[in-house]
Amino acid sequence: MGRAGPAGAAQESSLRLACVWEEPPAMGTCFGLPCDVDSRDEDSSQTLFFHPSTYGSKIRLYESCQVAERIDSFHDGIIFTSRPIHLHERVTLKILKKEGPWHGGLRVGFTSMDPLEIDASLLPPFACPNLVLQGRTWAAVLPDVCGEEDTVLTFWVDHRGRVFFGRQQGVQDILLLKGVPVRAPLWAIVDVYGHTKAVQLLDPTRLCGDAGEPAPPLSPFQSDVLHAPACREFHGRPQGCTEPCVICFSHETSALLHPCGHASFCYCCAQKVFRRSGLCPLCRGQIQNISQARLGT
Template identity: 65%
Template sequence: MGCSVSQLHDAASSAGDAAQPLFFHPLSHGSKVLLDESCSVAERAGTFHDGIVFTQRPVRLQERVTLKILKKEAPWHGGLRVGFTATDPSKMEPALLPPFVCPDLVLQGETWAAVLPDECGEEGTVLSFWVDRRGRLFYRRNQKARDVLLLKGVAVAARLWAVIDVYGCTKAVQLLDPTWPRGGTCELIPASRLSPPATRRAPACRDYLYLPGGPAEECAICLSHEASARLHPCGHASFCHCCAQKVFRSNAQCPMCRQQIQDILQASPEA
Protein backbone atom coordinates (compact mmCIF):
# COMPACT_ATOMS: atom_id res chain seq x y z
CA MET A 1 0.00 0.00 0.00
CA GLY A 2 1.38 3.38 -0.99
CA CYS A 3 0.27 5.61 1.92
CA SER A 4 2.92 7.33 4.03
CA VAL A 5 3.22 7.35 7.82
CA SER A 6 2.10 10.99 7.84
CA GLN A 7 -1.08 10.01 6.00
CA LEU A 8 -1.86 7.36 8.61
CA HIS A 9 -1.44 9.97 11.32
CA ASP A 10 -3.66 12.40 9.38
CA ALA A 11 -6.34 9.73 8.99
CA ALA A 12 -6.47 9.19 12.73
CA SER A 13 -6.19 12.83 13.83
CA SER A 14 -8.72 14.17 11.32
CA ALA A 15 -11.43 11.54 11.83
CA GLY A 16 -13.82 14.18 13.10
CA ASP A 17 -12.49 17.11 11.06
CA ALA A 18 -14.87 17.59 8.15
CA ALA A 19 -12.67 20.40 6.79
CA GLN A 20 -10.11 17.83 5.67
CA PRO A 21 -10.25 16.54 2.08
CA LEU A 22 -11.65 13.07 1.53
CA PHE A 23 -9.43 10.15 0.65
CA PHE A 24 -9.69 6.40 1.15
CA HIS A 25 -8.90 5.00 4.58
CA PRO A 26 -5.30 3.75 4.28
CA LEU A 27 -5.71 0.71 6.56
CA SER A 28 -9.32 -0.45 6.57
CA HIS A 29 -10.20 -1.93 3.19
CA GLY A 30 -10.83 -5.23 1.45
CA SER A 31 -8.02 -7.72 0.95
CA LYS A 32 -7.95 -7.21 -2.85
CA VAL A 33 -7.75 -3.40 -2.72
CA LEU A 34 -4.67 -1.54 -3.96
CA LEU A 35 -4.38 2.17 -3.11
CA ASP A 36 -2.29 4.75 -4.92
CA GLU A 37 0.20 6.99 -3.12
CA SER A 38 -2.40 9.67 -2.35
CA CYS A 39 -5.05 7.14 -1.23
CA SER A 40 -7.46 8.70 -3.73
CA VAL A 41 -7.43 5.80 -6.24
CA ALA A 42 -8.61 2.30 -5.28
CA GLU A 43 -8.17 -0.65 -7.62
CA ARG A 44 -9.30 -4.22 -7.04
CA ALA A 45 -6.69 -6.83 -7.89
CA GLY A 46 -8.01 -10.07 -9.41
CA THR A 47 -11.39 -11.72 -8.71
CA PHE A 48 -14.61 -9.66 -8.38
CA HIS A 49 -14.99 -9.23 -4.60
CA ASP A 50 -13.12 -8.06 -1.47
CA GLY A 51 -13.06 -4.51 -2.86
CA ILE A 52 -14.61 -2.59 0.06
CA VAL A 53 -13.11 0.85 0.81
CA PHE A 54 -14.08 3.63 3.24
CA THR A 55 -13.42 7.33 3.54
CA GLN A 56 -10.82 8.26 6.14
CA ARG A 57 -13.14 10.69 7.94
CA PRO A 58 -16.88 11.03 8.60
CA VAL A 59 -18.95 12.70 5.88
CA ARG A 60 -21.34 15.54 6.69
CA LEU A 61 -25.02 15.37 5.83
CA GLN A 62 -25.53 16.74 2.30
CA GLU A 63 -21.75 16.48 1.63
CA ARG A 64 -21.21 14.91 -1.78
CA VAL A 65 -18.79 12.05 -2.22
CA THR A 66 -17.61 12.26 -5.84
CA LEU A 67 -16.11 9.32 -7.73
CA LYS A 68 -14.73 8.78 -11.21
CA ILE A 69 -14.80 5.30 -12.75
CA LEU A 70 -11.29 4.67 -14.05
CA LYS A 71 -11.45 1.05 -15.20
CA LYS A 72 -13.88 -1.73 -16.05
CA GLU A 73 -13.14 -5.44 -16.22
CA ALA A 74 -15.22 -7.26 -18.82
CA PRO A 75 -15.32 -10.86 -17.50
CA TRP A 76 -17.29 -9.94 -14.38
CA HIS A 77 -20.90 -8.90 -13.90
CA GLY A 78 -22.48 -6.51 -11.42
CA GLY A 79 -21.22 -3.06 -10.54
CA LEU A 80 -20.40 -0.43 -8.00
CA ARG A 81 -22.14 -0.32 -4.62
CA VAL A 82 -22.13 2.83 -2.47
CA GLY A 83 -23.46 3.88 0.90
CA PHE A 84 -22.61 4.89 4.44
CA THR A 85 -21.61 3.19 7.67
CA ALA A 86 -21.85 4.33 11.28
CA THR A 87 -18.96 2.05 12.26
CA ASP A 88 -15.60 3.83 12.42
CA PRO A 89 -13.34 2.11 9.85
CA SER A 90 -10.34 2.75 12.12
CA LYS A 91 -11.89 0.32 14.61
CA MET A 92 -12.53 -2.40 12.03
CA GLU A 93 -10.30 -5.42 11.58
CA PRO A 94 -9.50 -5.50 7.83
CA ALA A 95 -9.02 -9.26 7.86
CA LEU A 96 -12.60 -9.66 9.10
CA LEU A 97 -14.24 -7.51 6.45
CA PRO A 98 -16.76 -9.51 4.41
CA PRO A 99 -16.28 -9.92 0.64
CA PHE A 100 -19.33 -7.78 -0.24
CA VAL A 101 -20.91 -4.62 1.17
CA CYS A 102 -24.31 -5.84 -0.10
CA PRO A 103 -25.65 -7.84 1.58
CA ASP A 104 -22.82 -8.95 3.90
CA LEU A 105 -21.70 -5.71 5.56
CA VAL A 106 -25.24 -4.32 5.54
CA LEU A 107 -26.51 -7.38 7.43
CA GLN A 108 -23.92 -6.77 10.16
CA GLY A 109 -25.81 -3.58 11.04
CA GLU A 110 -25.04 0.16 11.02
CA THR A 111 -24.32 0.12 7.26
CA TRP A 112 -26.67 1.28 4.50
CA ALA A 113 -25.68 0.66 0.87
CA ALA A 114 -27.21 -0.03 -2.53
CA VAL A 115 -26.21 -1.15 -6.02
CA LEU A 116 -25.84 1.56 -8.67
CA PRO A 117 -27.35 1.05 -12.15
CA ASP A 118 -25.11 -0.46 -14.83
CA GLU A 119 -24.68 2.84 -16.67
CA CYS A 120 -22.86 4.24 -13.64
CA GLY A 121 -20.04 1.76 -14.19
CA GLU A 122 -18.86 3.02 -17.57
CA GLU A 123 -15.25 4.22 -17.72
CA GLY A 124 -15.03 7.98 -17.37
CA THR A 125 -18.34 8.29 -15.52
CA VAL A 126 -18.30 10.84 -12.70
CA LEU A 127 -20.92 10.35 -10.01
CA SER A 128 -21.73 11.83 -6.64
CA PHE A 129 -23.66 10.34 -3.74
CA TRP A 130 -24.78 11.79 -0.41
CA VAL A 131 -27.26 11.41 2.42
CA ASP A 132 -29.73 14.17 3.29
CA ARG A 133 -31.05 15.19 6.70
CA ARG A 134 -33.97 12.79 6.36
CA GLY A 135 -31.70 9.78 5.93
CA ARG A 136 -32.21 9.41 2.19
CA LEU A 137 -29.30 8.27 0.03
CA PHE A 138 -29.15 9.98 -3.39
CA TYR A 139 -26.77 9.87 -6.33
CA ARG A 140 -26.24 11.97 -9.44
CA ARG A 141 -24.38 10.81 -12.57
CA ASN A 142 -22.19 13.01 -14.79
CA GLN A 143 -23.50 16.17 -13.10
CA LYS A 144 -26.96 15.72 -14.61
CA ALA A 145 -29.72 17.77 -13.02
CA ARG A 146 -31.75 14.83 -11.76
CA ASP A 147 -31.00 13.44 -8.30
CA VAL A 148 -31.85 9.74 -8.01
CA LEU A 149 -33.02 8.17 -4.74
CA LEU A 150 -31.20 4.92 -3.88
CA LEU A 151 -32.55 4.07 -0.44
CA LYS A 152 -34.05 5.46 2.77
CA GLY A 153 -33.47 4.90 6.46
CA VAL A 154 -29.85 5.95 6.97
CA ALA A 155 -29.28 6.79 10.66
CA VAL A 156 -28.44 10.49 10.42
CA ALA A 157 -27.97 10.87 14.18
CA ALA A 158 -24.70 8.92 13.94
CA ARG A 159 -21.39 9.91 12.41
CA LEU A 160 -21.25 8.42 8.92
CA TRP A 161 -18.31 7.29 6.80
CA ALA A 162 -18.82 6.70 3.09
CA VAL A 163 -18.34 3.11 1.94
CA ILE A 164 -17.70 2.01 -1.65
CA ASP A 165 -17.56 -1.54 -2.93
CA VAL A 166 -15.31 -1.77 -6.01
CA TYR A 167 -17.25 -4.81 -7.15
CA GLY A 168 -17.76 -6.89 -10.28
CA CYS A 169 -17.01 -5.15 -13.55
CA THR A 170 -15.89 -1.99 -11.71
CA LYS A 171 -12.11 -2.31 -11.51
CA ALA A 172 -10.79 1.05 -10.27
CA VAL A 173 -12.30 4.30 -8.92
CA GLN A 174 -10.91 7.69 -7.97
CA LEU A 175 -12.16 10.01 -5.22
CA LEU A 176 -12.46 13.56 -6.56
CA ASP A 177 -12.67 16.88 -4.78
CA PRO A 178 -15.90 18.32 -6.28
CA THR A 179 -14.54 21.87 -5.86
CA TRP A 180 -11.67 21.16 -8.29
CA PRO A 181 -12.22 20.38 -11.99
CA ARG A 182 -10.08 17.25 -11.87
CA GLY A 183 -11.59 15.59 -14.90
CA GLY A 184 -8.51 13.75 -16.12
CA THR A 185 -7.65 10.11 -15.92
CA CYS A 186 -4.98 8.51 -13.81
CA GLU A 187 -2.06 7.08 -15.70
CA LEU A 188 -0.61 3.82 -14.43
CA ILE A 189 3.17 4.15 -14.62
CA PRO A 190 5.78 1.51 -13.70
CA ALA A 191 7.78 2.64 -10.68
CA SER A 192 10.98 1.85 -12.60
CA ARG A 193 10.27 4.86 -14.84
CA LEU A 194 10.13 7.26 -11.89
CA SER A 195 13.11 8.98 -10.33
CA PRO A 196 14.60 7.15 -7.31
CA PRO A 197 13.59 9.89 -4.80
CA ALA A 198 9.91 9.64 -5.83
CA THR A 199 9.99 5.85 -5.60
CA ARG A 200 11.58 5.96 -2.15
CA ARG A 201 9.23 8.65 -0.94
CA ALA A 202 6.03 6.81 -1.84
CA PRO A 203 6.43 3.10 -2.61
CA ALA A 204 3.56 1.98 -4.78
CA CYS A 205 1.12 -0.88 -4.54
CA ARG A 206 2.90 -3.74 -6.28
CA ASP A 207 5.33 -2.14 -8.76
CA TYR A 208 3.25 0.83 -9.86
CA LEU A 209 2.39 4.39 -8.95
CA TYR A 210 -0.64 6.34 -10.10
CA LEU A 211 0.03 9.83 -11.35
CA PRO A 212 -3.11 11.92 -11.96
CA GLY A 213 -3.38 14.08 -15.01
CA GLY A 214 -1.44 12.15 -17.62
CA PRO A 215 1.25 14.18 -19.44
CA ALA A 216 3.52 16.16 -17.14
CA GLU A 217 3.07 19.41 -19.09
CA GLU A 218 -0.66 19.55 -18.25
CA CYS A 219 -1.89 20.59 -14.81
CA ALA A 220 -3.21 17.50 -13.02
CA ILE A 221 -5.99 19.50 -11.37
CA CYS A 222 -7.53 21.82 -13.98
CA LEU A 223 -6.28 19.90 -17.04
CA SER A 224 -6.18 23.15 -19.02
CA HIS A 225 -3.07 25.08 -17.99
CA GLU A 226 0.61 24.21 -18.21
CA ALA A 227 2.14 22.50 -15.16
CA SER A 228 4.53 25.29 -14.20
CA ALA A 229 4.70 25.04 -10.40
CA ARG A 230 6.83 22.80 -8.20
CA LEU A 231 5.79 22.10 -4.61
CA HIS A 232 8.52 22.35 -1.97
CA PRO A 233 9.81 20.20 -0.32
CA CYS A 234 8.13 17.14 -1.93
CA GLY A 235 9.06 18.24 -5.46
CA HIS A 236 5.83 17.29 -7.22
CA ALA A 237 5.47 19.48 -10.32
CA SER A 238 2.17 18.46 -11.93
CA PHE A 239 0.24 21.67 -11.25
CA CYS A 240 -0.19 25.16 -12.68
CA HIS A 241 0.53 28.09 -10.36
CA CYS A 242 -3.15 28.95 -9.99
CA CYS A 243 -4.13 25.45 -8.77
CA ALA A 244 -0.98 25.17 -6.64
CA GLN A 245 -1.91 28.41 -4.87
CA LYS A 246 -5.45 27.14 -4.34
CA VAL A 247 -4.11 23.94 -2.74
CA PHE A 248 -1.70 25.97 -0.61
CA ARG A 249 -4.50 28.22 0.67
CA SER A 250 -6.86 25.28 1.21
CA ASN A 251 -4.88 22.82 3.34
CA ALA A 252 -1.24 23.22 2.25
CA GLN A 253 -0.96 19.49 1.49
CA CYS A 254 0.37 18.10 -1.77
CA PRO A 255 -2.55 16.34 -3.54
CA MET A 256 -0.23 13.54 -4.65
CA CYS A 257 1.68 12.66 -1.46
CA ARG A 258 -0.10 14.71 1.27
CA GLN A 259 3.23 16.15 2.43
CA GLN A 260 2.96 19.64 3.92
CA ILE A 261 3.72 22.36 1.38
CA GLN A 262 6.21 24.98 2.53
CA ASP A 263 6.62 26.93 -0.69
CA ILE A 264 5.62 27.02 -4.39
CA LEU A 265 8.51 27.27 -6.84
CA GLN A 266 8.86 27.59 -10.58
CA ALA A 267 9.06 24.12 -12.14
CA SER A 268 12.30 23.45 -13.99
CA PRO A 269 12.03 22.21 -17.61
CA GLU A 270 13.15 18.73 -16.58
CA ALA A 271 10.72 18.49 -13.60
Protein backbone atom coordinates in the same frame (compact mmCIF):
# COMPACT_ATOMS: atom_id res chain seq x y z
CA MET B 1 -21.85 -16.71 -2.67
CA GLY B 2 -21.68 -17.74 -6.32
CA ARG B 3 -19.46 -16.27 -9.03
CA ALA B 4 -20.55 -13.13 -10.75
CA GLY B 5 -20.67 -13.95 -14.44
CA PRO B 6 -22.83 -14.16 -17.51
CA ALA B 7 -25.02 -16.75 -15.81
CA GLY B 8 -25.45 -14.74 -12.62
CA ALA B 9 -28.40 -12.53 -13.54
CA ALA B 10 -30.70 -14.15 -11.00
CA GLN B 11 -28.10 -13.76 -8.29
CA GLU B 12 -27.58 -10.12 -9.23
CA SER B 13 -31.31 -9.54 -8.86
CA SER B 14 -31.31 -11.05 -5.38
CA LEU B 15 -28.31 -8.92 -4.43
CA ARG B 16 -30.18 -5.79 -5.40
CA LEU B 17 -32.96 -6.73 -2.99
CA ALA B 18 -30.51 -7.56 -0.21
CA CYS B 19 -28.61 -4.32 -0.60
CA VAL B 20 -31.56 -2.10 0.15
CA TRP B 21 -32.45 -4.04 3.27
CA GLU B 22 -33.20 -1.52 5.97
CA GLU B 23 -32.11 -2.02 9.54
CA PRO B 24 -34.93 -1.93 12.10
CA PRO B 25 -35.28 1.52 13.66
CA ALA B 26 -34.49 0.13 17.11
CA MET B 27 -30.92 -0.64 16.13
CA GLY B 28 -28.38 2.06 17.08
CA THR B 29 -29.34 5.53 16.13
CA CYS B 30 -26.43 6.75 18.20
CA PHE B 31 -23.35 4.59 18.58
CA GLY B 32 -21.02 5.53 21.41
CA LEU B 33 -21.76 9.26 21.17
CA PRO B 34 -24.27 11.55 22.87
CA CYS B 35 -27.11 12.22 20.45
CA ASP B 36 -26.33 15.93 20.33
CA VAL B 37 -22.69 15.38 19.32
CA ASP B 38 -21.69 15.22 15.68
CA SER B 39 -17.98 14.49 15.21
CA ARG B 40 -18.27 15.58 11.58
CA ASP B 41 -17.94 19.16 12.78
CA GLU B 42 -14.29 18.51 13.57
CA ASP B 43 -13.49 17.47 10.00
CA SER B 44 -15.23 20.10 7.92
CA SER B 45 -12.05 21.42 6.28
CA GLN B 46 -10.23 18.13 5.76
CA THR B 47 -9.63 16.71 2.30
CA LEU B 48 -11.40 13.45 1.59
CA PHE B 49 -9.37 10.29 0.90
CA PHE B 50 -9.98 6.59 0.97
CA HIS B 51 -9.12 5.20 4.39
CA PRO B 52 -5.45 4.19 4.19
CA SER B 53 -5.51 1.19 6.54
CA THR B 54 -8.97 -0.41 6.34
CA TYR B 55 -10.04 -1.92 3.01
CA GLY B 56 -10.74 -5.24 1.31
CA SER B 57 -7.96 -7.75 0.71
CA LYS B 58 -8.04 -7.29 -3.09
CA ILE B 59 -7.80 -3.49 -2.95
CA ARG B 60 -4.68 -1.46 -3.62
CA LEU B 61 -4.56 2.30 -3.01
CA TYR B 62 -2.58 4.81 -5.05
CA GLU B 63 -2.29 8.54 -5.65
CA SER B 64 -2.31 9.53 -1.96
CA CYS B 65 -5.23 7.20 -1.25
CA GLN B 66 -7.47 8.78 -3.87
CA VAL B 67 -7.33 5.90 -6.36
CA ALA B 68 -8.48 2.38 -5.47
CA GLU B 69 -8.10 -0.67 -7.72
CA ARG B 70 -9.31 -4.24 -7.18
CA ILE B 71 -6.42 -6.39 -8.34
CA ASP B 72 -8.11 -9.77 -8.63
CA SER B 73 -11.44 -11.63 -8.79
CA PHE B 74 -14.73 -9.69 -8.51
CA HIS B 75 -15.07 -9.25 -4.74
CA ASP B 76 -13.17 -8.19 -1.59
CA GLY B 77 -13.20 -4.61 -2.84
CA ILE B 78 -14.71 -2.72 0.12
CA ILE B 79 -13.23 0.73 0.86
CA PHE B 80 -14.16 3.54 3.25
CA THR B 81 -13.61 7.28 3.34
CA SER B 82 -10.90 8.67 5.58
CA ARG B 83 -13.29 10.77 7.63
CA PRO B 84 -17.01 11.03 8.36
CA ILE B 85 -19.19 12.64 5.69
CA HIS B 86 -21.32 15.70 6.37
CA LEU B 87 -25.02 15.65 5.66
CA HIS B 88 -25.55 16.74 2.05
CA GLU B 89 -21.81 16.50 1.34
CA ARG B 90 -21.34 14.87 -2.06
CA VAL B 91 -18.90 12.00 -2.41
CA THR B 92 -17.65 12.18 -6.00
CA LEU B 93 -16.20 9.18 -7.83
CA LYS B 94 -14.81 8.63 -11.30
CA ILE B 95 -14.82 5.15 -12.83
CA LEU B 96 -11.29 4.57 -14.09
CA LYS B 97 -11.48 0.97 -15.25
CA LYS B 98 -14.09 -1.58 -16.19
CA GLU B 99 -13.41 -5.30 -16.48
CA GLY B 100 -15.46 -8.19 -17.92
CA PRO B 101 -17.00 -10.68 -17.91
CA TRP B 102 -18.46 -9.98 -14.49
CA HIS B 103 -22.07 -8.98 -13.91
CA GLY B 104 -22.89 -6.21 -11.46
CA GLY B 105 -20.87 -3.20 -10.48
CA LEU B 106 -20.34 -0.52 -7.89
CA ARG B 107 -22.13 -0.54 -4.55
CA VAL B 108 -22.15 2.61 -2.40
CA GLY B 109 -23.58 3.70 0.92
CA PHE B 110 -22.73 4.72 4.46
CA THR B 111 -21.65 3.13 7.72
CA SER B 112 -21.59 4.32 11.32
CA MET B 113 -18.63 2.04 12.08
CA ASP B 114 -15.33 3.90 12.40
CA PRO B 115 -12.98 2.25 9.85
CA LEU B 116 -10.06 2.75 12.22
CA GLU B 117 -11.76 0.35 14.65
CA ILE B 118 -12.50 -2.30 12.00
CA ASP B 119 -10.16 -5.27 11.56
CA ALA B 120 -9.59 -5.24 7.80
CA SER B 121 -8.85 -8.97 7.80
CA LEU B 122 -12.42 -9.61 8.97
CA LEU B 123 -14.15 -7.58 6.27
CA PRO B 124 -16.62 -9.72 4.31
CA PRO B 125 -16.14 -10.14 0.55
CA PHE B 126 -19.31 -8.19 -0.30
CA ALA B 127 -20.82 -4.98 1.03
CA CYS B 128 -24.16 -6.26 -0.18
CA PRO B 129 -25.58 -8.20 1.49
CA ASN B 130 -22.83 -9.34 3.90
CA LEU B 131 -21.69 -6.09 5.49
CA VAL B 132 -25.20 -4.62 5.39
CA LEU B 133 -26.62 -7.60 7.27
CA GLN B 134 -24.03 -7.17 10.01
CA GLY B 135 -25.75 -3.89 10.92
CA ARG B 136 -24.68 -0.24 11.05
CA THR B 137 -24.09 -0.20 7.28
CA TRP B 138 -26.53 0.89 4.59
CA ALA B 139 -25.58 0.29 0.95
CA ALA B 140 -27.14 -0.41 -2.41
CA VAL B 141 -26.25 -1.35 -5.98
CA LEU B 142 -25.85 1.40 -8.57
CA PRO B 143 -27.34 0.89 -12.04
CA ASP B 144 -25.01 -0.64 -14.63
CA VAL B 145 -24.96 2.62 -16.58
CA CYS B 146 -22.95 4.11 -13.71
CA GLY B 147 -20.16 1.60 -14.27
CA GLU B 148 -18.91 2.84 -17.63
CA GLU B 149 -15.34 4.11 -17.75
CA ASP B 150 -14.93 7.88 -17.25
CA THR B 151 -18.35 8.17 -15.62
CA VAL B 152 -18.36 10.74 -12.81
CA LEU B 153 -20.99 10.12 -10.17
CA THR B 154 -21.87 11.48 -6.75
CA PHE B 155 -23.79 10.17 -3.77
CA TRP B 156 -24.77 11.75 -0.46
CA VAL B 157 -27.10 11.43 2.52
CA ASP B 158 -29.55 14.15 3.53
CA HIS B 159 -30.84 15.21 6.95
CA ARG B 160 -33.75 12.77 6.65
CA GLY B 161 -31.48 9.76 6.17
CA ARG B 162 -32.14 9.41 2.45
CA VAL B 163 -29.26 8.48 0.16
CA PHE B 164 -29.26 9.94 -3.35
CA PHE B 165 -26.93 9.52 -6.29
CA GLY B 166 -26.45 11.32 -9.56
CA ARG B 167 -24.25 11.22 -12.64
CA GLN B 168 -22.42 14.11 -14.17
CA GLN B 169 -23.94 13.01 -17.46
CA GLY B 170 -27.39 12.61 -15.90
CA VAL B 171 -30.27 15.06 -15.64
CA GLN B 172 -31.63 14.39 -12.15
CA ASP B 173 -30.74 12.95 -8.79
CA ILE B 174 -32.14 9.52 -7.90
CA LEU B 175 -33.17 8.13 -4.52
CA LEU B 176 -31.03 5.09 -3.78
CA LEU B 177 -32.16 4.09 -0.29
CA LYS B 178 -33.57 5.56 2.91
CA GLY B 179 -33.66 4.95 6.64
CA VAL B 180 -30.05 5.84 7.45
CA PRO B 181 -29.68 7.14 11.04
CA VAL B 182 -27.98 10.53 10.82
CA ARG B 183 -27.32 11.45 14.45
CA ALA B 184 -24.05 9.50 14.59
CA PRO B 185 -21.01 10.09 12.33
CA LEU B 186 -21.26 8.36 8.95
CA TRP B 187 -18.39 7.25 6.75
CA ALA B 188 -18.99 6.64 3.05
CA ILE B 189 -18.45 3.09 1.85
CA VAL B 190 -17.70 1.94 -1.71
CA ASP B 191 -17.56 -1.66 -2.90
CA VAL B 192 -15.43 -1.97 -6.05
CA TYR B 193 -17.37 -5.00 -7.21
CA GLY B 194 -17.95 -6.97 -10.40
CA HIS B 195 -17.08 -5.20 -13.62
CA THR B 196 -15.92 -2.07 -11.75
CA LYS B 197 -12.14 -2.39 -11.56
CA ALA B 198 -10.78 0.96 -10.35
CA VAL B 199 -12.25 4.22 -9.04
CA GLN B 200 -10.89 7.66 -8.23
CA LEU B 201 -12.14 9.89 -5.43
CA LEU B 202 -12.52 13.45 -6.74
CA ASP B 203 -12.70 16.75 -4.94
CA PRO B 204 -15.96 18.30 -6.23
CA THR B 205 -14.63 21.79 -5.43
CA ARG B 206 -11.76 21.26 -7.86
CA LEU B 207 -13.73 20.05 -10.86
CA CYS B 208 -13.02 22.34 -13.76
CA GLY B 209 -15.07 23.53 -16.70
CA ASP B 210 -18.62 24.81 -16.92
CA ALA B 211 -20.02 21.31 -17.19
CA GLY B 212 -18.11 20.04 -14.15
CA GLU B 213 -15.44 18.35 -16.22
CA PRO B 214 -13.26 16.23 -13.92
CA ALA B 215 -9.56 16.63 -13.44
CA PRO B 216 -7.34 15.34 -16.27
CA PRO B 217 -7.01 11.53 -16.56
CA LEU B 218 -4.10 9.64 -15.08
CA SER B 219 -0.81 10.06 -16.86
CA PRO B 220 1.00 7.03 -18.35
CA PHE B 221 3.24 7.05 -15.28
CA GLN B 222 0.24 7.04 -12.96
CA SER B 223 -1.32 4.20 -14.94
CA ASP B 224 1.88 2.20 -14.52
CA VAL B 225 1.71 2.83 -10.77
CA LEU B 226 -1.69 1.14 -10.71
CA HIS B 227 0.05 -2.14 -11.53
CA ALA B 228 3.14 -1.77 -9.32
CA PRO B 229 3.01 -4.35 -6.49
CA ALA B 230 4.91 -2.09 -4.10
CA CYS B 231 7.12 0.98 -4.05
CA ARG B 232 10.81 0.25 -3.69
CA GLU B 233 12.06 3.82 -3.81
CA PHE B 234 11.47 6.66 -1.42
CA HIS B 235 9.80 9.64 -3.07
CA GLY B 236 10.49 12.48 -0.65
CA ARG B 237 8.36 15.61 -0.46
CA PRO B 238 9.68 18.99 -1.63
CA GLN B 239 11.75 20.93 0.86
CA GLY B 240 9.56 22.83 3.29
CA CYS B 241 6.40 20.91 2.42
CA THR B 242 4.44 19.60 5.41
CA GLU B 243 1.31 17.48 5.13
CA PRO B 244 -0.98 15.89 7.72
CA CYS B 245 -0.95 12.20 8.48
CA VAL B 246 -3.43 10.48 6.13
CA ILE B 247 -4.75 8.34 8.99
CA CYS B 248 -5.43 10.80 11.84
CA PHE B 249 -5.17 14.14 9.95
CA SER B 250 -4.16 15.66 13.31
CA HIS B 251 -0.36 15.45 13.20
CA GLU B 252 2.25 16.16 10.57
CA THR B 253 3.90 13.31 8.72
CA SER B 254 6.89 12.14 10.74
CA ALA B 255 7.45 8.48 9.88
CA LEU B 256 9.17 6.68 7.02
CA LEU B 257 8.28 3.04 6.43
CA HIS B 258 10.97 0.60 5.32
CA PRO B 259 11.57 -0.87 2.80
CA CYS B 260 8.67 0.54 0.74
CA GLY B 261 9.51 4.17 1.53
CA HIS B 262 5.98 5.47 2.06
CA ALA B 263 5.94 8.50 4.33
CA SER B 264 2.35 9.73 4.65
CA PHE B 265 1.87 8.99 8.35
CA CYS B 266 2.70 10.42 11.75
CA TYR B 267 4.95 8.26 13.89
CA CYS B 268 2.14 7.37 16.31
CA CYS B 269 -0.19 6.06 13.58
CA ALA B 270 2.67 4.27 11.84
CA GLN B 271 3.43 2.42 15.07
CA LYS B 272 -0.23 1.45 15.47
CA VAL B 273 -0.35 0.06 11.92
CA PHE B 274 2.91 -1.80 12.49
CA ARG B 275 1.59 -3.46 15.63
CA ARG B 276 -1.83 -4.18 14.14
CA SER B 277 -1.07 -5.63 10.70
CA GLY B 278 2.58 -5.04 9.92
CA LEU B 279 1.61 -3.97 6.38
CA CYS B 280 2.01 -0.56 4.73
CA PRO B 281 -1.51 0.90 4.30
CA LEU B 282 -0.63 2.25 0.83
CA CYS B 283 1.06 -0.70 -0.89
CA ARG B 284 0.48 -3.63 1.48
CA GLY B 285 4.21 -4.26 1.60
CA GLN B 286 5.62 -5.79 4.77
CA ILE B 287 6.92 -3.17 7.21
CA GLN B 288 10.36 -4.10 8.48
CA ASN B 289 11.26 -0.88 10.25
CA ILE B 290 9.99 2.65 10.91
CA SER B 291 12.21 5.72 10.95
CA GLN B 292 11.09 8.75 12.93
CA ALA B 293 11.87 12.05 11.25
CA ARG B 294 10.15 15.33 10.41
CA LEU B 295 9.94 15.18 6.65
CA GLY B 296 10.36 18.16 4.38
CA THR B 297 12.16 20.37 6.90
